[in-house]
């Protein structure tokens with residue numbers, strides 16, 4: 001069964017096209033990362049998934065139901081970017097209260113354990129550190145034992161140690177065959193914690209694959225030089241080259257083997273000036289995938 005289906009979904013805010021022609025299917029039991037820069041449309045996608053926003057066109061389904069129905073049935077838990085914690089209550093009280101709202105909640109001890117909150121269960125939730133407060137919000141998201149857990153940039157404002165704890169909590173929850181969708185700006189987080197990465201930019205999906213596939217795209221580099229008015233013919237046949245683009249007076253070659261490409265380039269007889277080899281790390285690939293060519 002599919003946990004999530006977006007069928008040609010579009011959503012605009014006035015002039016801003018936040019999401020365009022989005023098609024996405026996530027089978028149950030998978031962990032998917034939505035990766036993209038600010039304004040890519042990740043939060044809008046999540047809002048529609050939770051029924052908090054309605055698409056202008058297209059259809060969103062969660063376990064075959066309308067999102068609001070799925071939420072009402074307790075199938076979906078969410079941790080959004082903002083969300084205050086009730087003042088004056090202890091962690092245990094807040095979590096206990098929220099789990100009481102669900103028809104089939106997880107046991108309190110299991111929630112606290114999974115979210116790594118057992119040690120601070122007696123402390124006031126609103127007085128915790130930022131990372132601990134995020135863990136309380138995670139606990140609230142899983143309290144109802146949802147089959148689908150949606151997390152919008154859950155580790156924003158967490159330090160490295162808190163992030164590590166958080167993701168191990170998330171993986172523990174996912175291990176029970178649940179479906180997870182999380183949004184992040186961090187490639188590393190997507191790589192380490194998801195089994196599929198969907199890269200969004202400007203409201204569209206620009207890449208979709210396993211972390212290995214996304215990383216292999218990350219392995220490609222660009223070899224750029226000033227071509228001037230020399231002919232571009234044959235550049236596409238250089239070793240390693242997977243794409244050729246002429247931008248003004250420059251030639252930009254995408255290559256899976258930049259060393260071989262560069263060596264062969266010098267043997268073509270072309271005058272190669274201003275040679276630049278870029279790329280290689282995930283951050284670069286991510287920028288390549290998400291930067292508007294215009």
Ligand SMILES: Nc1ncnc2c1ncn2[C@@H]1O[C@H](COP(=O)(O)OP(=O)(O)OP(=O)(O)O)[C@@H](O)[C@H]1O
Pocket residue numbers: 013016017018036037038039040041042043044045
């Ligand atoms: N309620 C709104 N009213 C007007 N414009 C909005 C609204 N929500 C989002 N937008 C715009 O829609 C676009 C997509 O925003 P969205 O928040 O979905 O992106 P995002 O990928 O989640 O970004 P971030 O990583 O910064 O959270 C942006 O241009 C944003 O300014």
